[in-house]
Amino acid sequence: MAENWPPPPSPVAPAMNYALWVDRVLAAIIDGLIALLVMFVLYVLLFLVGGIGSMIIGAGEAAVNSRGEPGGLSSLFGCSTCCLFFILPPVSYFTAGLLNKVYLISKRGYSVGQGLMKLKVVNSHGDIISTGTAVLRLLCTVGLSFVPVVGGALDLLWPLWDPQRQTLHDKAVGTFVIKTG
């Protein structure tokens, strides 16, 4: 007696239209501009707080400046320190990423930049990823950017030789970026 059983679910992941590397880079640049804006705000806040604090406690005046420049608010801007350029970009990326890379991606599937480039972040079943996965994905991205010289570059270039065009942070959490448009 023939019975019409429903076909078993396929273990093979659905065919996906993986995003091109160029589209991903353009989306990353747009998202990077948002992080840059956050970095600027943090930079101003840090130096305002630091400058006012140093004026109050006199640290800026007390510290010996080898270039003979005055301390305090007068030297707040136009200055650069290696630690700020090492720490501020990842911190800004993480702060902006909590909204752009976690909230937006877990709610609708794409960040601001990915939305403009018509890209979507999905899991192996083609579904929108959970908030936890999005947080892990962001932590991996920031962690890779902390690896000097090679981390960020490897993450960015990996889709060029990966058959599923995944970045390293995609590999870490098992996500894929597809083209929707």
Next chain:
Amino acid sequence: MFGHQYLSSRLAGIFLFLGLILLRVAAWADASQVWLFGRQLNWGCWFKEHYGFPCPTCGMTRSVILTMHGDFHNAFLLNPAGPFLIAGLLLVALIALRLPMAGLKEIKSRQLALGLSLYGWVFVCVMLGQWTFKLR
């Protein structure tokens, strides 16, 4: 195809090794100064000048160069993140030379991705940890 991809990962490893060798040859440091191609660099830390205490990356350049010259003791004293960074870069270079990245199995790619991002976070923890220790 596979050979081409294997070559690209090997080239990445070779470039990283060459960069480290160039650093070893071109840069010299002692506990207080850095020389590049024989010229003394008068870099100062704005943070230290302004606030009177070191920043998390203070001593990093000297530490990295001293590590490359084999002076691990002074490198560690200046900034423990320096030897840690060089060890990590050497490991990445070795992995790039030994493994064809494009030919990695999915599980190994995932391990590499997780390992590298974990290394990044540990690197930051080492840097911030030694800074906290110095500030005490």
